[in-house]
Amino acid sequence: MSPEETLELLSQIALVDDRVVKVDHIEQRAQLTMWAVVLRDVPLAFAGEAVGRHYAESAWPIMPKDIASRWRDQVRDRLGRSTGTFEPTDHPNLDPDDVGGYVRALRAHRGAVAGGDAEPVGLRELMPAVGDRLGGGRVAELVPANDAFREAKETRYPRRERPAGPPELAVHCPKCGASEKRPCRLPTGRQMVGTHPSRRDVWEAQAVGGES
Ligand SMILES: [Zn+2]
Numbered sequence: 001m002s003p004e005e006t007l008e009l010l011s012q013i014a015l016v017d018d019r020v021v022k023v024d025h026i027e028q029r030a031q032l033t034m035w036a037v038v039l040r041d042v043p044l045a046f047a048g049e050a051v052g053r054h055y056a057e058s059a060w061p062i063m064p065k066d067i068a069s070r071w072r073d074q075v076r077d078r079l080g081r082s083t084g085t086f087e088p089t090d091h092p093n094l095d096p097d098d099v100g101g102y103v104r105a106l107r108a109h110r111g112a113v114a115g116g117d118a119e120p121v122g123l124r125e126l127m128p129a130v131g132d133r134l135g136g137g138r139v140a141e142l143v144p145a146n147d148a149f150r151e152a153k154e155t156r157y158p159r160r161e162r163p164a165g166p167p168e169l170a171v172h173c174p175k176c177g178a179s180e181k182r183p184c185r186l187p188t189g190r191q192m193v194g195t196h197p198s199r200r201d202v203w204e205a206q207a208v209g210g211e212s
Contacts, residue, residue, distance in 0.1 A: 005044040006036040013051055019061040038064035042071045043116060075114045082113045168195050168203035175199060 001009070010032065014021040022028045039047055050070040054062045091105050112118035169181055175196035178184050184192040184199060 001039055001044045003036040006039055007032055009047050017061055035064045038068050078113050166195055168200045171203045173199035174202060
């Protein structure tokens with residue numbers, strides 16, 4: 001924040017805690033200079049919020065280092081969530097072979113993320129969003145899984161056996177006309193939770209017939 005903004009912050013703090021801002025004019029100027037230096041990188045809005053948090057947790061008069069350390073935590077958190085990359089489409093004029101330009105753009109992006117001017121791009125944001133295709137959002141093409149991936153996945157997450165459902169699904173339903181393996185349907189067309197009793201009868205008759 002600028003020295004003017006620091007002055008604004010100090011006057012806000014003076015309203016909630018009269019122990020912080022110096023009364024003597026010379027002291028006040030020195031205090032303003034010191035705060036402005038410590039909080040140079042901290043946006044005013046963040047500093048205001050940090051002051052609120054400080055007084056919610058502490059009875060001590062706030063020091064500029066309290067705000068600066070909250071800002072550092074936030075920067076660390078934001079950079080931790082950033083994947084350290086950006087979409088090439090964000091920089092359409094950047095030549096892919098221009099390594100220096102790429103590094104500069106990356107550095108600028110990191111700076112913007114740290115300063116709160118850009119949102120950290122997390123892996124989630126880089127993944128395709130389901131149902132987002134019509135919304136005009138970020139759309140990525142899915143790469144088909146190869147055999148090695150499927151094998152590894154099968155080892156790690158064995159596919160659960162699907163419940164077979166009631167055995168009478170094996171036969172055609174005489175009541176609603178559902179074919180084999182298809183669920184029974186109500187006259188409204190809605191899928192039934194169970195099956196029609198007559199379908200069960202047909203299946204039982206066949207099962208008994210098969211046994212004899
Ligand atoms: Zn049926």
